[in-house]
Amino acid sequence: MANKNLNGKTINCGFCEKPFYIPKNRFETAKFCSLSCKWKAEITKEKRNCLYCNKEFEVIANRGTTAKYCSNPCKGKAYNNRNGTITTNCGNCGIEIRTSPSRKRIFCSTKCRGIGHRVETFKTNGGVRKALKTRGLIVSCQKCGYSEHPEILGVHHKNKNRHDNRMENLIVLCPNCHSLEHARSIVHSVNK
Secondary structure (H helix, E strand, O other): OHHHHOOOEEEEOOOOOOOEEEEEEOOOOOOOOOOOHHHHHOOOOEHHHHHHOOOOEEEEEHHOOOOOOOOOOHHHHHHHHHHEEEEOOOOOOEEEEEEOOOOOOOOOHHHHHHHHHHHHHHHOOOOOOHHHHHHHOOOOOOOOOOOOOOOEEEEEEOOOOOOOOOHEEEEEOHHHHHHHHHHHHHHHHHHH
């Protein structure tokens, strides 16, 4: 017993506070008298305050440095407040939506996303004219009614934005009516 006390020392357990002997080589690492005390100490809960809502919550002691919020909604709200939110318009219907800068949300709903992706497909797979032709919508000019050679009919964007391929923005025109539409916009811009 005399040798044991010379090489080691007795300390109190970090959990149950019972004295226990540790050898010299474990002076720096030994904190608990047994593994069960170590595990109990690790699952001990601490009280903390949520950084967002300031509500008190319990957290496991070994998560003391990482647990900052009482719930995922508080964490999300804190994240949005920290990074801010941006306001943008839906890529299909144009209504205003709020989103985080990192998410880069383009559409307000899955319905608008589906419509938007179909329009994008039209652009990449041969254009809007091809999409309208496959639907059987290029039959006659919607201004003068010309229908003798439907292959010469073109698609005009009413708002002059070639990227806005919504059906309500498109009109099928013969070459003459299409030229007149563009001539009108030139005359209006010169007169202003």
